[in-house]
Structures are given as C-alpha cells and as structure tokens.
Amino acid sequence: MLVDHNFLSDEDFVTPLRTTDVISKEDLSTINSSDDALDGTQRRNVRPLISSSKGTKETSAMLGESFSAPLKSQRRPVTQKELDRALEMSKSFKSTFPFTTLAMRDSYCYHHFQLNLPFYFAKEHMSKVNMKMTLWDPEGRPWTVAYLYYRRRASLRSGWNKFSFANNLESGDVCIFELIKPDEMRVHIFRVLDQVTPLIRFNPRNK
DSSP states (O other): OBOOSSOOOGGGSOSBTTOOOOOOGGGOOEEEEOOOOOOGGGGOSOOBSSOOOTTOSSBBSSTTOOOOOOEEOOSOOOOHHHHHHHHHHHTTOOOSSOEEEEEOOHHHHTSSOOEEOOHHHHHHHSOSSOEEEEEEOTTSOEEEEEEEEETTEEEEOTTHHHHHHHTTOOTTOEEEEEEEETTEEEEEEEOSSSSOOOOEEOOGGGO
16 A cells, blocks of 8 residues: 555544554455535635655555554344344435445444545546545534555545444444535444444453
8 A cells, every 4th residue: 555755653643633454456345335426615724634645655555554453342232133224224315415324334334444445536536636525414514634556456444443332333333424515524423323432442361
C-alpha cells in the first residue's frame, strides 16, 4: 500500500476536531451508492494530507496507520434476520449528495481499523490525493480521519478507529457515508441491534 517517507503518526490527525492491509476486491463491502455527483464548486478547498508523487512505491501501509488494541464485542449473537433488517432499513435513505453504503466487518470495527471504500465511488466522487477528511457522526460530532487513495484502492485509516469505537460500531451494522463536501462525510448508522452494548479491549490472555 502507499509507502511515504514523510511518516505521519496517529497523533497527527486522529483527534476529534472539537476538542494494513492491501485493499482487495473481496474487501469491498459495498451494498449501494447514489449516482449524484458533486458540482464543481464543491470540489474546492480540499485539505491535502500529503502530496502524492508518481513513482513512489506503494504509498501507505504506514501513512495513516493506526492499529490500536483489538476490541471485543459483548453483544449477544445476532441472527441473519437481524442482519437483513439493518440492510433493509438503510435502503430507505435518500440524499441529493453522493453516498455509499457499507456493511461493517470485523476488520473495520474490531481490529486493523481500516475502512475500505468502494473504488468506483471514490473514483467518481472523491479526491484523487491523500488528504484529511472530517466524518460527522449521528450525534453531530466531527472526527478527523486519513483518507488514502492509491491506484485502485481507497480507504479511511488513521482516526477511523476512534470514530468506530466512539460510535460503538459492530460487525453487521450498516453505515451510509454521505459526501457533503469534498473533505467531509456525514455518517448514518443502521444498527443490527437497537440496544448498544459497549465494546471492550481484547486481552488475548483472557479469551
């Protein structure tokens, strides 16, 4: 993945504003996306994370890397019917902005904390350079994350772990990423279970 010699640590851009893996096709958990595009005026004032340079080796297993301690789910086992229900609820979402819908998987919310965006969505609607982005959660809180774009890969990295943990995202939950500005997304969450059970830090010695 992206390898850049100007390494940025997790502390560079993971805090909320108010206060490593290669991405494969199998990793793309896309369910739906809109065909609406941003107009030209919305594509201005993008905040570059780091200038991309052709000829560099894969730019980023390190850039934006933010592996934190794995998390462990405490919720009860869920049924396929409950998983399907979350997806069905998300289908009612409408917006004039471009959006894409993703079902959370273990590597998005329990370990690794790398959210893989559908490449076709990123190519059509998003920046073609690495940059900082703001995610607005359902409570209206802004979080800074690293957006990485390279070849046929697009992902959210450093900072995503804190967003995911703060919003208690679990595998199977469905999130809609609504691109309201070139460097801002509003995230809508459709949970598998309405009752939220806090995640805990995983200790391999206490499996």
